Amino acid sequence: GAGVSQSPRYKVAKRGQDVALRCDPISGHVSLFWYQQALGQGPEFLTYFQNEAQLDKSGLPSDRFFAERPEGSVSTLKIQRTQQEDSAVYLCASSHGQGRNQPQHFGDGTRLSIL
Amino acid sequence: AQRVTQPEKLLSVFKGAPVELKCNYSYSGSPELFWYVQYSRQRLQLLLRHISRESIKGFTADLNKGETSFHLKKPFAQEEDSAMYYCALSSIYGGATNKLIFGTGTLLAVQP
Numbered sequence: 503g504a505g506v507s508q509s510p511r512y513k514v515a516k517r518g519q520d521v522a523l524r525c526d527p528i529s530g531h532v533s534l535f536w537y538q539q540a541l542g543q544g545p546e547f548l549t550y551f552q553n554e555a556q557l558d559k560s561g562l563p564s565d566r567f568f569a570e571r572p573e574g575s576v577s578t579l580k581i582q583r584t585q586q587e588d589s590a591v592y593l594c595a596s597s598h599g600q601g602r603n604q605p606q607h608f609g610d611g612t613r614l615s616i617l
Numbered sequence: 618a619q620r621v622t623q624p625e626k627l628l629s630v631f632k633g634a635p636v637e638l639k640c641n642y643s644y645s646g647s648p649e650l651f652w653y654v655q656y657s658r659q660r661l662q663l664l665l666r667h668i669s670r671e672s673i674k675g676f677t678a679d680l681n682k683g684e685t686s687f688h689l690k691k692p693f694a695q696e697e698d699s700a701m702y703y704c705a706l707s708s709i710y711g712g713a714t715n716k717l718i719f720g721t722g723t724l725l726a727v728q729p
Contacts, residue, residue, distance in 0.1 A: 505660075535716060544621075544703050544719030545661070558714040593661065597715075603649050603668045603707070606717060608661040 506609035508594050514615045515584050523579045523612045525594030531607075533600055534577050536569055537593040539611070545593050551577060552600060581614075589616045619644050621706050623720035630694050631728050638689040638723050640678075640704030649707035650687040651717070652678055656700045664689075664702070674698070694727045701725075 507526040515521050527534050532553055537545035538561075547561040553574035562569070566584075571577040581588055591613050595606040620643040630636055642648055652664040665673045667680045667687060678689045687704060701724050705717040 533715070537717075542721070544705075544721050545717070547714075547716040547718070550714045550716055558716065561716070595717075600715060603666060604715065605651070605663045605666065607663075608653075610660045 506594055506596055506607050508592075508609035508612050510612060511610060512613050512615075514617065516617050517584060517586060519584055520580065520582045521584055521614065523581075523592050523614070525577045525579070525596075525609060527575065527577070527594070527596030528598075528607055529575075531596035531598050532574075533597040533604070533606075534571060535595045535597075535606060536577070536579050537595065538563075539591040539593055541590075548579070548592075584614075584616045586616050589614055619706065619708050619718050621704050621718050621720040623702075623704055623723050625723045626721070627724045627726065629726045629728060632696055633693050636689075636691045636694045636698070636725065636727075638702050638704075638725065640687045640689065640720060642685050642687060642704075642706050644685075644706055644708070646709070648680070648682075648687075649715075650678075650680060651705045651707065652676070652687075652689050653703045653705055653719075654700050655703070661703070694725075696727045696729060699725055699727045 534551040536548040539545040550558040551571040566582045591611040593611045597604040622641045650667045654664045704720040
C-alpha cells in the first residue's frame with residue numbers, strides 16, 4: 503500500500519467511553535508498534551507486535567489499554583473507560599524486519615480528545 | 618536508564634546559516650540512533666540513521682560515543698528545512714523489541 507494507514511484521524515469521546523483505534527501497516531511488515539504522543543512531547547512506546555504475537559506491552563500505561571493484531575496484519579488499540587489524561591496522538595509504525603537498524607514507518611496518527 | 622535529550626525546543630536560523638540540532642543519549646550498550654523529521658501537516662518520517670553514515674537533504678549526523686551525542690548538522694539551512702526534528706534511540710531492553718525512545722523534539726525555523 504501507500505504506507506501505514508490509521509483511522510480515524512480524529513476521535514472525540516466523553517470520559518468513561520471506550521474507544522478503538524485502527525492501524526493498517528505496510529503489507530508484509532512483520533513488526534508493528536504503537537506509540538503515544540502527548541502535546542509538546544516526543545512519541546512514547548506503548549506496545550510491540552511481531553506478526554500476531556504481542557511481544558512487549560511494557561509501555562501500556564494501565565490495564566485499560568489493550569492491543570491486538572489477530573492475523574498479523576491490522577492492529578487495534580482499545581482504550582476502555584477513557585480518562586482525560588488519555589488525550590494524545592496515537593501513532594502506529596511498522597517495519598519490515600526485527601533488526602535494530604530497521605527503519606520504522608509511521609502513520610498519520612489518531613488524535614484522541616477526551617472531554 | 619535509557620534516555621534521549623534534545624535540549625533546544627526551538628532553533629531559529631536565517632537561510633544560508635549553519636544548523637546544528639543537538640542530541641545526547643544515555644544507553645548501556647551499543648546504540649542505534651536515528652533522526653526523524655515531521656514537516657508541517659505530514660507524518661513522521663525517517664531522515665537518517667547512524668549506521669548508514671549517509672547524507673540526506675544535506676544533513677549529516679555523527680555518533681560520538683565519548684560524548685554520547687548524535688548531533689544533526691547542515692552547513693547551509695534552507696527554508697524548506699523548517700520542521701520538527703526528533704532524535705531517537707533503538708532499544709532492545711524490555712523484551713524482543715527494537716522500540717524507539719524519542720527525545721522531546723526541536724522545532725527548526727529557517728527565516729528568509
